[in-house]
C-alpha cells in the first residue's frame with residue numbers, strides 16, 4: 001500500500017499513545033506524514049514516548065483520563081487551539097484485569113466498564129461535537145478485543161468491548177451522511193507492554209490457541225488501523241476487523 005500522501009498533514013489523536021499498540025499506531029501515522037497528539041494518564045510515560053517519536057514527525061502529548069469528561073473537553077480545546085481541526089481519532093486507551101465474574105467487586109466491574117465503554121463514548125462524542133460534525137468529515141477507529149466467543153475470565157471487558165462494537169455500528173449509521181466513518185479493530189493476543197500485566201504461563205497457554213502459531217505484533221494492529229483510516233477503506237464503515245491470527249475461529253481460546 002502506498003500511504004504516504006494519504007495522511008500528509010492530517011491531524012490524528014491516539015488515546016493511550018504512550019505505550020504498546022497506541023505507540024505503534026502513533027509512529028505509523030507520523031511515518032506517513034500525519035501530525036499526532038498522544039494522550040494517557042501517566043505524564044512520564046508520555047514524555048518518554050515523545051522522545052522516541054519526535055524524529056518521525058510532529059508529535060505532542062496531553063494528559064487525559066478518558067473517564068473524565070472535563071479532561072476530554074480540555075483535550076479537544078487544545079487540539080482546536082493548536083490545529084483548528086481533527087481528522088482522525090483512534091480510541092486505543094483501555095484495559096482491564098483478569099478475574100472470574102464471581103470474584104469481581106462492584107468497583108472492579110465499574111472501573112473496567114468506565115475505562116473501556118464509557119471512556120470511549122465520552123471521547124467519541126466530544127470529538128464529534130467539537131470537530132467531526134461541524135467539519136462534515138472525520139474518521140474514527142476503536143480498538144476493542146477478541147470478543148467473538150465472549151470473554152470468559154474477563155467478562156467485564158467482554159461486555160464493555162461488545163458495547164463499543166455495537167456503538168461502532170450505531171454511529172456509523174447516525175453519522176454516515178455527515179461524512180464520518182467509524183470502524184473497530186479487534187486485536188487477538190498482541191506482544192505488547194499491556195501483556196506484561198498477565199501471568200506468563202497464562203499468555204503461553206493462550207498463545208498455543210493461535211492458528212498461525214505466533215503472537216501478533218503492535219505493528220500488525222497499527223497496519224489495520226492505518227488501512228481503516230485511509231482512502232483504501234473509504235467504502236468501509238461500521239465494521240470490526242479482527243487482527244488475531246485466526247484465533248477467534250479455532251478451538252478453546254480461554255481455559256477455565
Ligand SMILES: CCCCCCC/C=C/C(=O)SCCNC(=O)CCNC(=O)[C@H](O)C(C)(C)COP(=O)(O)OP(=O)(O)OC[C@H]1O[C@@H](n2cnc3c(N)ncnc32)[C@H](O)[C@@H]1OP(=O)(O)O
Pocket residue numbers: 094095096097098099105106107108109111112115145152153154188189193194195197198202206254
Ligand atoms: C483471561 C486472560 C486473557 C489474557 C489475554 C489478554 C488480552 C488483552 C490484553 C490487554 O488488554 S493488554 C492492556 C493492558 N493494559 C491495561 O489494562 C491498562 C489499563 N488498566 C487499568 O488501568 C486498570 O486495570 C483498571 C482497573 C481498568 C483501572 O485502574 P484504576 O486505577 O482506575 O482502578 P483501581 O482504583 O486500581 O481499581 C478499581 C477497582 O478494580 C479492582 N482491581 C483493579 N485491578 C485488579 C486486579 N488485578 N484484580 C482484581 N481487582 C482489581 C480494584 O481492587 C478496585 O476495586 P475495589 O478494591 O475498590 O473493590
Ligand SMILES: NC(=O)C1=CN([C@@H]2O[C@H](COP(=O)(O)OP(=O)(O)OC[C@H]3O[C@@H](n4cnc5c(N)ncnc54)[C@H](OP(=O)(O)O)[C@@H]3O)[C@@H](O)[C@H]2O)C=CC1
Pocket residue numbers: 015016017018019020021022039040041042043045046064065066067092093094095096115119143144145146186187188189190191192193194195
Ligand atoms: N495487548 C493485547 O494483547 C491486547 C490489547 N488490547 C487493547 O489494546 C489497547 C492497547 O493495549 P496495549 O498497548 O497492549 O496495553 P498498554 O497497557 O500498553 O496500553 C494501554 C494504554 O491505554 C492508556 N490508558 C488506559 N486507561 C486509560 C484511561 N483511563 N485514560 C487514559 N489512558 C488510559 C495507558 O496509558 P496510561 O497508563 O498513561 O494511562 C496505556 O498507554 C487497550 O485498549 C487494550 O486493552 C486488546 C486486545 C489484546
